[in-house]
Amino acid sequence: MxxxxxxxxxxxxxxxxxxxxxxxxxxxxxxxxxxxxxxxxxxxxxxxxxxxxxxxxxxxxxxxxxxxxxxxxxxxxxxxxxxxxxxxxxxxxxxxxxxxxxxxxxxxxxxxxxxxxxxxxxxxxxxxxxxxxxxxxxxxxxxxxxxxxxxxxxxxxxxxxxxxxxxxxxxxxxxxxxxxxxxxxxxxxxxxxxxxxxxxxxxxxxVMESLVPEYDLLGEVRTRTGGALPGITPSNTYPSQDGGFVVIAGNSDPIFRRLMKAIGRPDLAEDPSLHDNEGRSRQAAMLDAVLADWTRGRTVTDALAVLDAAEVPAGRIYSVADIVADPHYNARDMIxxxxxxxxxxxxxxxxxxxxxxxxxxxxxxxxxxxxxxxxxxxxxxxxxxxxxxxxxxxxxx
The missing domain is CATH 3.40.50.10540 (Crotonobetainyl-coa:carnitine coa-transferase; domain 1)
Structure with missing residues (x-):
């Protein structure tokens, strides 16, 4: 070699x-x-x-x-x-x-x-x-x-x-x-x-991104926010019907609109106040609640099928057992x-x-x-x- x-x-x-x-x-x-x-x-x-x-x-x-x-x-x-x-x-x-x-x-x-x-x-x-x-x-x-x-x-x-x-x-x-x-x-x-x-x-x-200028210019001290990514909305971890979790990153403008239509909320897709990340971040709690209500009614597999079809970045949280069994990992010689x-x-x-x-x-x-x-x-x-x-x-x- x-x-x-x-x-x-x-x-x-x-x-x-x-x-x-x-x-x-x-x-x-x-x-x-x-x-x-x-x-x-x-x-x-x-x-x-x-x-x-x-x-x-x-x-x-x-x-x-x-x-x-x-x-x-x-x-x-x-x-x-x-x-x-x-x-x-x-x-x-x-x-x-x-x-x-x-x-x-x-x-x-x-x-x-x-x-x-x-x-x-x-x-x-x-x-x-x-x-x-x-x-x-x-x-x-x-x-x-x-x-x-x-x-x-x-x-x-x-x-x-x-x-x-x-x-x-x-x-x-x-x-x-x-x-x-x-x-x-x-x-x-x-x-x-x-x-x-x-x-x-x-x-x-x-690797701490904009931590310092946010503090220096805005007085913002970034702290713990669980599975959310502050200021980038929606991007969080949501519960499923079968006890698992769905990670959804619907934070670009076109992806957000596809996401809302996929979960049956075209009204939010067309809401002018949610057309950009700044507006969505102001209403992050509301959007997280909407998405959590939707994922709770579905298994992880069913939720991911809908999101994949809509070309929304989403995934399940893998354990090592999931990684070792995954066909994509194996196809790329990662195991x-x-x-x-x-x-x-x-x-x-x-x-x-x-x-x-x-x-x-x-x-x-x-x-x-x-x-x-x-x-x-x-x-x-x-x-x-x-x-x-x-x-x-x-x-x-």
Whole structure:
């Protein structure tokens, strides 16, 4: 398998979610990702959530296509190996707390002196500068301080979290985007390498739409509104006859008119006060009540049939069981099968995005700890005796 990042070497000095998810995306599109793990336990993600034969199922997904080398960063020889790898790397991705790599002699100044074209993606809670830089920060804190939790949930309950580590993955995506932009600069001869400074807080904040100007100019503090999307009407979640829910996004002007006619309310479709989003938003409560009355009289399937026929964007809320069984997911190869130890087959998510000429793919699942230590060291020029010596000194495992 090759991909658009074939020939790009990425050195991962990270663990858990943010840095490893970024490198997973690069590995899926052909980059050679060398993941440095501590001997013994390795990345803590290996033991997170649900397990298969002692290894996390999440691990097999998060680390697919990566090479694992077990290197002791407390050993001078181990640190020398990382420096040597950085010399031949195009990208280093790390999520140490700011200053952590500098204490090891692996900071930006040290590594860029060895490799001026190096791109270094640094993912942290608050960024590499500023008064909060030294604070520890996980995705949950990024979500809280970035503004998304204040706007998530029902107004009658405390702020809710999204059901996945969205703060970490948003930071990962910003890290990959930054890495590719910085790589383009290097590969097209426009300049040398640089630091891509990614903050968990800022990555969440970056997707918060018009939150700031609404507050600054209008004094509006956007807060929790349940399933509704404030100021975009109608767009909400409505109950059905069979206990499920129907999500309806009828918020463009022509779609709104089609929606009202489909539910038997042509009077609202032609009402001049509802002809634009501003007018509809002033009467959002009334429109939500009308739609809820209509959906309550139908099953989810029946309601969606009417809305699909009217070309109104609508859908049911999927569980993982719905996703795995869905024909559209399967037709687009979004549900793949993988081999795990013990002759076990398991379904895994497919590759995103879909590239027509150089698609991504899966070569192997997350490897055993240190599975590639010897082969990577051999590529660096170590012979069997040299590798045995490093192992004996505790520099690698």
């Amino acid at each position: 090759s991909g658009p990042l074939t020939g790009i070497r990425v050195l991962e000095l990270g663990q858990l979610i943010a840095a490893p998810f970024a490198t997973r995306l690069m590995a899926e599109f052909g980059a050679e990702v060398i993941k440095v793990e501590a001997p013994g336990e390795g990345d803590p993600l290996r033991k997170w959530r649900k397990m298969h034969e002692g290894t996390s199922l999440w691990w097999y997904l998060q680390s697919r296509n990566k090479k694992s080398i077990a290197v002791n960063l407390k050993s001078p020889d181990g640190l020398a190996i990382v420096r040597q790898l950085a010399q031949s790397a195009d990208v280093v991705v790390e999520n140490f707390r700011p200053g952590g790599l500098e204490k090891l002699g692996l900071g930006w100044d040290a590594l860029s002196a060895l490799n001026p074209n190096l791109v270094m993606v640094r993912i942290s809670g608050y960024g590499q500068t500023g008064p909060y830089r030294d604070r520890p920060g996980f995705g949950a804190i990024g979500e809280s301080m970035g503004g998304i939790r204040f706007t998530t949930g029902d107004p009658s309950t405390p702020p809710a979290r999204v059901g996945v580590s969205i703060g970490d993955t948003l930071a990962s995506l910003h890290g990959v985007i930054g890495a590719l932009m910085a790589l383009l600069r290097v590969k097209t001869g426009q300049g040398a390498g640089q630091v891509v400074d990614v903050s968990l807080v800022e990555s969440v904040f970056n 793949l099968e993988a081999d795990l130890p013990g002759d076990t087959r398991v379904k895994m998510p497919g590759i995103v995005p879909k590239l027509s000429e150089t698609p991504g793919g899966v070569r192997w699942q997350g490897p055993a700890l240190g599975a590639h230590t010897d082969s990577v060291l051999s590529e660096l020029g170590f012979d069997e005796a040299g590798i045995a010596s490093l192992r004996q000194k505790g520099a690698v495992a």
